[in-house]
Amino acid sequence: MRKFALLLLCALLLTGCAAQAPAGTEDVFTVVTTIYPPADFARQIGGEAVKVIQLAPPGAEAHDFVPSLTDVNTIASCDLFLYIGGDTDAWALEALDSLGDNAPPALCLSDYVELLHELPLACVGEEDHTGHDHEAEALDTHIWTSPRNAITLCQTISQEMQQLDSQNSALYAANCQEYVRQLEQLQAEFETVMDQARRTSILFADRMPFRYLAEDLGLTCYAAFQGCSADTEPSLATIAFLTQVIEREQLPVVFCLENSDPTVADTLCQATGAQKRVLHSCHNLTTEELAAGWDYLSLMHENAAALAAAVQ
């Protein structure tokens, strides 16, 4: 902790120097974010008028990221810092707190939506013999997986940007309005999928960071692991439980996440004849995905198509 404090002192000294930005750059409104979704939202709202810096680099595991001294300095010198909060980017609050009076304006985005607890253990294949209270499960902060939440988050970010950068407020308001219209279309697409669905259960041979999408759509989810657990090897009991669920409910699809080990999904598909599909959690995109033009909206449209196959 002392080491971290010393690093921060250095960061503050560096910030003092960085405050004298080169001519021509000081007018660009700069938004710094921890992970991908708020970076994409800020870009959609700000367009050419803002510079957006995402600290966790493309392809990085969002939960495990550790900010460097330079990153802390980048936070200190930005115009608006956006982070999710909770376990998703716990490192953000620590960095922000330690900046004290030098902390920039910041939004903890999970303060702006209703938070839900992680999926209870009984739904992730572990028999719960502890008798513990499910309300004591950790809060899930994968809030962006619900298009409804994404709309709220964009409106919140837009309002803050309008307040902090009033000369561009009309642009931010107009861009946000257009992007919200597209998010509403996305929400309608998911609702259409559910209107035509023959079932409401889906299964992940993986972690399950889609708590908020599931809540919006009335989906029951089964998963190998809770939330974004770091576990990668489910117990035999969990595999047996998931196999039983697939057979009992005749599920046509087994989901896994992007960039994830497919072994468990392959095992379940081989045992049951189900088909493996990916749901992209959008925590972060890889360099290849960004180069190919993927973004939150296009990946979520892909997710809607994958969901349609799973609930048919």
Ligand SMILES: [Zn+2]
């Ligand atoms: Zn996660």
